[in-house]
Amino acid sequence: MLTTEKLTYWYTSADQSLFKDVDLEFSAGHSYAIVGRSGSGKTTMVSLLAGLDKPRGGKIKFNGADIAGIGLSNYRKNDVAIVFQAYNLFTYMSALENLMSAMAITGSKHKGDKAFAKQMLAKLGLSEEQMTKNVQKLSGGQQQRVAIARTMVCDAPLVVADEPTGNLDEENTDAVINLFQEIARDLGKCVIIVTHEPDVANRCDAVIRLAHKQFTWEKTISEN
């Protein structure tokens, strides 16, 4: 579903590349963890994969088409759902309103379907009362679950998450990982997660380590 071909990136302020000539392949229906030391370039890599920044060299292809050709804003709107550590929810809305607007903005096939949005939030353990109050009144774990529910109600086949469990306790981390697995296995999406947590990485179908500017597979899909 998603491939990188000789992907190269450097920040203009840096004197050398962060990574060079990276070839990776991600398939639908699987979850992938990207791990590595702080500052190695994991966030930069997922920003490129999510179409938030442009490569300096090489290509990112989505279903065989260069995302530069698709147009990064079209790609972000139709093909990618992004989950950040700082949830990025509309803070003046309820959880339900957040899902409804995400469906409207992305033109999801569930657009306008309030019952479906409620069903997803209920599935993630939110009560009717929690769904309809301002998201800022929810706990961090609950807000993160809303951010993940948002990826489930949109049609985007690719879900990219940067440290999605970074500030969650063990119980919420577990719930979030279960959700990502469900999104990959049951909804058939491709899930790519940057994480510092070995437990989170181990529960993904594949693990890629970034070290010394190289990405190496620590666990591959076929080892499952």
Ligand SMILES: Nc1ncnc2c1ncn2[C@@H]1O[C@H](COP(=O)(O)OP(=O)(O)OP(=O)(O)O)[C@@H](O)[C@H]1O
């Ligand atoms: N906008 C920027 N301009 C210049 N340098 C940057 C910029 N963003 C990040 N960097 C540098 O690029 C390197 C990689 O950063 P990145 O955030 O991708 O690493 P990371 O592996 O995600 O780190 P962490 O695990 O701490 O989040 C770091 O040395 C960082 O200081």
